[in-house]
Amino acid sequence: MTNLCIGNLVYGQPYTDIFLNYHLKSLFENIDGDSFSNSYYLIFTDEINTPIIESHENFKQLKDKLIVKIIKIEEILKYDARYQIQGLQAYWTTKFALENNLTLHLTSADTYYGKASIKSALNYLNNGYDAVINQPMRITYESAAKHLSNHALSVDELFEVGFSNLHPLWTSSNWENPYFTLSPYHMIWSDERSICLRGFSLSPSFVIPQEWMLALKGCVDMTIVQYLKNPYYSTDWSELPMVELQPLLANYPPFGNKRSEIQSVVDWAIQTIPPDNYRNLSRYTIFKKTNDPINEELILKSKVISGMLSTYLTALKLERDM
Numbered sequence: 102m103t104n105l106c107i108g109n110l111v112y113g114q115p116y117t118d119i120f121l122n123y124h125l126k127s128l129f130e131n132i133d134g135d136s137f138s139n140s141y142y143l144i145f146t147d148e149i150n151t152p153i154i155e156s157h158e159n160f161k162q163l164k165d166k167l168i169v170k171i172i173k174i175e176e177i178l179k180y181d182a183r184y185q186i187q188g189l190q191a192y193w194t195t196k197f198a199l200e201n202n203l204t205l206h207l208t209s210a211d212t213y214y215g216k217a218s219i220k221s222a223l224n225y226l227n228n229g230y231d232a233v234i235n236q237p238m239r240i241t242y243e244s245a246a247k248h249l250s251n252h253a254l255s256v257d258e259l260f261e262v263g264f265s266n267l268h269p270l271w272t273s274s275n276w277e278n279p280y281f282t283l284s285p286y287h288m289i290w291s292d293e294r295s296i297c298l299r300g301f302s303l304s305p306s307f308v309i310p311q312e313w314m315l316a317l318k319g320c321v322d323m324t325i326v327q328y329l330k331n332p333y334y335s336t337d338w339s340e341l342p343m344v345e346l347q348p349l350l351a352n353y354p355p356f357g358n359k360r361s362e363i364q365s366v367v368d369w370a371i372q373t374i375p376p377d378n379y380r381n382l383s384r385y386t387i388f389k390k391t392n393d394p395i396n397e398e399l400i401l402k403s404k405v406i407s408g409m410l411s412t413y414l415t416a417l418k419l420e421r422d423m
Contacts, residue, residue, distance in 0.1 A: 106203035108194025120210035215342025273356035295389035297399035
């Protein structure tokens with residue numbers, strides 16, 4: 102049995118609705134019986150949103166399954182300030198987990214858990230890893246939600262929903278897209294049945310909390326990974342299936358009017374990405390159905406591009422440090 106401390110920032114629409122109707126639904130499908138009865142769920146929100154959350158049937162069900170605490174944030178929550186608020190949420194959730202000897206799970210209001218994903222992640226921690234790093238599939242809430250409302254989906258069914266409803270943040274991140282993303286935190290290569298993803302940003306979803314985490318500043322996908330001692334990197338989405346139900350207008354428009362270029366990505370990364378995160382490009386994730394073969398050509402294509410990016414970025418860093 103693993104006792105969790107789950108931290109989540111929930112505010113605004115449609116994120117509150119996604120949290121209540123889809124995130125919690127998928128969470129219930131992943132926790133059974135009394136195995137998580139000593140786990141905590143910390144919901145960070147504001148005064149206006151609190152009664153909306155507390156009156157929902159799924160919130161009442163959550164209180165029957167976990168120990169729930171609502172932490173009210175006094176300042177006005179704005180979408181543009183979400184990353185700063187998420188940093189505070191991560192700090193206080195980590196502190197609470199440390200003080201109560203709990204396993205840390207930092208999640209988001211738009212996370213939808215696939216079948217047995219939480220159990221699979223915790224198995225890795227129980228086998229000696231200090232964190233689990235996996236990448237959810239980013240999909241479009243408005244078109245995908247209707248497929249997630251009823252019965253629990255199999256891993257392959259969830260993949261079909263995601264693959265057929267990718268968010269523009271992802272489709273514009275495809276290296277072959279003539280309207281390439283303006284913010285290439287992630288880059289993808291795809292065929293008719295699968296996706297290969299590499300990126301500067303890697304998020305630990307489940308972590309054994311450590312004191313040093315309290316000193317970190319910024320978003321967890323840019324700060325934690327390089328300090329972990331023995332993280333498990335998932336390269337196969339289907340073993341830890343999750344999606345992020347993002348509204349169509351989130352970060353819209355994410356694309357420009359140019360094709361991808363090595364130099365353009367390098368110029369952007371030098372200004373945006375901490376140098377320690379350049380090494381993350383060596384990692385990849387494959388998104389596919391459970392029994393579909395891996396397209397090795399996608400991995401090779403992505404390796405060539407990411408290798409060029411890493412070489413240029415490392416050289417520029419050395420030149421800058423001289």
